Amino acid sequence: xxxxxxxxxxxxxxxxxxxxxxxxxxxxxxxxxxxxxxxxxxxxxxxxxxxxxxxxxxxxxxxxxxxxxxxxxxxxxxxxxxxxxxx
Amino acid sequence: xxxxxxxxxxxxxxxxxxxxxxxxxxxxxxxxxxxxxxxxxxxxxxxxxxxxxxxxxxxxxxxxxxxxxxxxxxxxxxxxxxxxxxxxxxxxxxxxxxxxxxxxxxxxxxxxxxxxxxxxxxxxxxxxxxxxxxxxxxxxxxxxxxxxxxxxxxxxxxxxxxxxxxxxxxxxxxxxxxxxxxxxxxxxxxxxxxxxxxxxxxxxxxxxxxxxxxxxxxxxxxxxxxxxxxxxxxxxxxxxxxxxxxxxxxxxxxxxxxxxxxxxxxxxxxxxxxxxxxxxxxxxxxxxxxxxxxxxxxxxxxxxxxxxxxxxxxxxxxxxxxxxxxxxxxxxxxxxxxxxxxxxxxxxxxxxxxxxxxxxxxxxxxxxxxxxxxxxxxxxxxxxxxxxxxxxxxxxxxxxxxxxxxxxxxxxxxxxxxxxxxxxxxxxxxxxxxxxxxxxxxxxxxxxxxxxxxxxxxxxxxxxxxxxxxxxx
Numbered sequence: 001x002x003x004x005x006x007x008x009x010x011x012x013x014x015x016x017x018x019x020x021x022x023x024x025x026x027x028x029x030x031x032x033x034x035x036x037x038x039x040x041x042x043x044x045x046x047x048x049x050x051x052x053x054x055x056x057x058x059x060x061x062x063x064x065x066x067x068x069x070x071x072x073x074x075x076x077x078x079x080x081x082x083x084x085x086x087x
Numbered sequence: 088x089x090x091x092x093x094x095x096x097x098x099x100x101x102x103x104x105x106x107x108x109x110x111x112x113x114x115x116x117x118x119x120x121x122x123x124x125x126x127x128x129x130x131x132x133x134x135x136x137x138x139x140x141x142x143x144x145x146x147x148x149x150x151x152x153x154x155x156x157x158x159x160x161x162x163x164x165x166x167x168x169x170x171x172x173x174x175x176x177x178x179x180x181x182x183x184x185x186x187x188x189x190x191x192x193x194x195x196x197x198x199x200x201x202x203x204x205x206x207x208x209x210x211x212x213x214x215x216x217x218x219x220x221x222x223x224x225x226x227x228x229x230x231x232x233x234x235x236x237x238x239x240x241x242x243x244x245x246x247x248x249x250x251x252x253x254x255x256x257x258x259x260x261x262x263x264x265x266x267x268x269x270x271x272x273x274x275x276x277x278x279x280x281x282x283x284x285x286x287x288x289x290x291x292x293x294x295x296x297x298x299x300x301x302x303x304x305x306x307x308x309x310x311x312x313x314x315x316x317x318x319x320x321x322x323x324x325x326x327x328x329x330x331x332x333x334x335x336x337x338x339x340x341x342x343x344x345x346x347x348x349x350x351x352x353x354x355x356x357x358x359x360x361x362x363x364x365x366x367x368x369x370x371x372x373x374x375x376x377x378x379x380x381x382x383x384x385x386x387x388x389x390x391x392x393x394x395x396x397x398x399x400x401x402x403x404x405x406x407x408x409x410x411x412x413x414x415x416x417x418x419x420x421x422x423x424x425x426x427x428x429x430x431x432x433x434x435x436x437x438x439x440x441x442x443x444x445x446x447x448x449x450x451x452x453x454x455x456x457x458x459x460x461x462x463x464x465x466x467x468x469x470x471x472x473x474x475x476x477x478x479x480x481x482x483x484x485x486x487x488x489x490x491x492x493x494x495x496x497x498x499x500x501x502x503x504x505x506x507x508x509x510x511x512x513x514x515x516x517x518x519x520x521x522x523x524x525x526x527x528x529x530x531x532x533x534x535x536x537x538x539x540x541x542x543x544x545x546x547x548x549x550x551x552x553x554x555x556x557x558x559x560x
Contacts, residue, residue, distance in 0.1 A: 044332035
């Protein structure tokens with residue numbers, strides 16, 4: 001089980017956290033991994049950035065997630081982790 | 088730069104500031120007795136008969152700033168020695184009475200309480216007078232005045248009476264903690280207990296938000312406050328004080344608007360539950376109508392619950408215009424979510440206790456909520472938001488909202504609801520005139536406050552309630 005917290009604090013909110021939430025929901029659904037990923041929000045992870053949104057995956061914090069780099073991020077940090085877990 | 092409406096507020100602020108200053112330095116215990124002299128240093132009295140009485144009263148204010156009387160469950164407290172024993176005579180004829188011929192006062196009095204002496208000057212028979220005030224309204228010389236105490240005048244739930252020493256006392260069963268008396272007493276003899284020491288303690292023990300994160304949750308009425316600076320600077324100031332981040336209670340309002348519109352469509356008849364003073368009023372004066380009060384937690388508690396569910400070690404401090412919120416935070420159903428409540432007045436004191444001049448700070452951002460969540464701060468906003476909530480969720484319900492601001496308006500609506508003659512199906516109950524922007528804990532109560540709230544609402548990044556809430560899964 002992977003716990004994902006998308007930052008919806010003021011700073012990330014203005015940089016499009018809602019888009020990232022939507023992309024996450026869609027990606028999780030498309031890959032049929034609803035049972036393996038828990039999505040939730042967080043008010044500020046303390047890494048306010050110039051570009052993009054902050055996302056926490058389990059204990060790891062990732063900054064600067066945007067619409068553009070989302071796919072890459074998702075493959076690296078969610079799909080690969082799940083694959084490893086399954087092995 | 089004018090920060091407060093009255094000098095009473097300013098005095099209260101100075102006490103809070105000095106208490107906080109010592110608390111940050113951990114020297115409150117040693118120096119607490121010095122505070123009255125710090126505030127009234129000279130030998131000439133500036134407020135009362137002598138400096139000793141001034142200092143004695145300040146000592147009482149210090150106690151309330153430190154949490155007040157633990158044996159008194161009410162968050163609103165009377166400082167007996169500060170109560171100036173104002174006259175309680177009710178309507179009286181003053182020497183402005185010219186002894187005219189018209190005798191409008193006599194004609195308008197339904198109770199025959201007015202008579203005239205040999206100089207044709209009016210007199211009121213106290214045994215017949217019902218204090219309706221009709222005579223005062225018609226006198227062309229405004230010679231008839233009400234000598235009711237300002238605190239009693241302000242208290243629309245009639246919780247204030249006089250004790251044997253002629254000092255004001257509060258009936259805790261009737262009091263709804265709205266704070267109207269606190270704001271109205273010209274001698275500052277009634278105060279709301281302060282929990283700033285808890286706030287300072289929470290911030291200090293967090294070790295710079297390492298041990299746990301301290302969230303400041305600000306009420307949307309903040310947009311009409313701190314007018315000498317920009318809102319973004321207030322947010323920077325809060326972080327400077329040691330808060331981890333700042334969230335908008337207005338997002339909780341968005342969540343409430345969504346849930347409340349569903350509840351209304353289901354039940355068909357509802358009152359709001361956002362205003363703790365209104366809910367307390369229904370509890371004490373109309374217990375039979377409690378079943379109509381929405382089951383939603385207030386926006387403050389709703390959002391705090393969400394934060395604590397997603398961030399288990401969070402501590403949350405609510406900052407708003409409201410004294411009743413201090414009581415709400417002590418309710419069993421709210422206690423787990425809110426760690427402390429303070430007012431805008433108290434926030435100003437905290438800024439200055441650390442010598443933070445927010446006008447010199449950069450502008451941080453604050454954006455969690457929609458237009459509709461933000462306009463909860465003014466009367467009518469909640470009704471608009473519920474209408475929007477019905478629309479966005481495609482609920483087929485013909486909303487007829489009755490927005491009430493001030494306890495008298497709430498009382499009228501509740502009386503009608505009780506009799507089954509209410510022309511509407513949703514009561515928006517706000518205890519303060521104008522809504523939260525009229526709250527007793529506001530720094531200023533200006534004409535423009537409503538416009539400021541609307542402007543702040545329009546600046547919201549999210550235009551709909553659904554957009555604002557959708558990111559919270």
